[in-house]
Amino acid sequence: MENKKIGSVLVIGAGIAGIQSSLDLANSGYKVYLLEQTPAIGGTMAQLDKTFPTNDCAMCIVSPKLVDCGRHPNIEIITNAELGKVTGEAGNFKVEVKKNPRYVDEDKCTGCGACTAACPVSIALYPVEKIYVKLKDEDLKKVEPILEKYRGQKGNLMPILQKINREYRYLPEDILRYVSDELNVHLADIYNIVTFYNSFNLEPRGKYIINVCIGTACHVKGAPGLIEALENELGIKVGETTKDKNFTLETARCFGCCGLAPVITVNEDVHGKLKREDIPKIVKHYKSLEEKQDA
Ligand code: FES
Known part of the structure; x- marks a missing residue:
């Protein structure tokens, strides 16, 4: 009985390779347990803008697979968990999995993000570097009214960047640094946004x-x-x-x-x-x- 082969598979790591393997195995009729250390599946590819060699949008490739994985009746996703002791032999392994607490009821969570908004505790993931850019008066006259209009509002970064892009016909570096200081948003996060959308320009453009x-x-x-x-x-x-x-x-x-x-x-x-x-x-x-x- 101990040697009985079991038709289920544990896939360790839910990056694009783990996700695709899980889908292939699940579609072949195996019960798949997909184990992931971080709180979400997708891995590095979900953080990329474009992929080599076709320059395709990474999220356009990975997101349908995330959905397929989440909905597949043969796949059980175990996130926020680590692999423990492994015993047994090929075809019949026993695996211990350490599941870390998520502090929400996973059965009820819809991923709406409302708890994040309501949480009174905030922890900076990385320190916001303060550069304190001094803008010329003519730039301040253009940028300050834009910042004033949206200051303190949630989700204000996009409209601010759009307005600055329209004003200058591109996004000058010193202005982006100033916005970063003023809004207390890391410059890397701003660059993430402006390099993702084609409508933003980092180089000067003509009239x-x-x-x-x-x-x-x-x-x-x-x-x-x-x-x-x-x-x-x-x-x-x-x-x-x-x-x-x-x-x-x-x-x-x-x-x-x-x-x-x-x-x-x-x-x-x-x-x-x-x-x-x-x-x-x-x-x-x-x-x-x-x-x-x-x-
Ligand atoms: S090919 Fe359609 S407008 Fe040029």
Whole structure:
């Protein structure tokens, strides 16, 4: 009886490898116990932005697997637990597991996070480094009203960063350091956010963002020629900004108006059915707008 083979498996570690192994085994009909030392499954991959070599979003890959794992009838997840003594032999091991307390009723917990918000105790995970950036008066005039509007509000970091990004057309480093000091948020946490979302820029951008569609329809109808003409006209390459900070040249895939291919946008303006000969006229138009404003 002692040697009877048991059709259950213990997978140790709930990173992406442990999760995938558990799913494969569970789908093959085994009962799987997935043991994880930390309070949550997902491991390092759940903390990554992009993954090598395809540059795919890490969470887009891992989160469906987290859900599958959590819902699979053959998988029992044991988090916040450590492996103890292992006895027995292949096919019939006995394992001791030390489960650490979670201080909540796991059967009732929905993971809503309300307890975190209500908890009167706060512990800094790492010290917030104070750099005390001194901003120029002109920057203070721009940044302080934004901070004032949201100071003390929960979840204020995103709107503050969005407004600063709009104001400067990018997020200058000294401004981010100032925000970090003022809100008492670690600079690393701010960088986590601003490098995750495409709408934030860490490099200065031009007043006019010229975006060339390189989707299939536009490519076939001559987008490469438009890019070449724009590069010649502006004296910059894709991804760069002119020295006067007036123009930034970028590319993107399909603007959803393939009937107008090839298409470029200049800020909110859409220019369609273009030929490369049209480019100098378009650039001239926006340069003249600038000159009028300067006059
Ligand atoms: S491919 Fe250019 S708009 Fe669709």
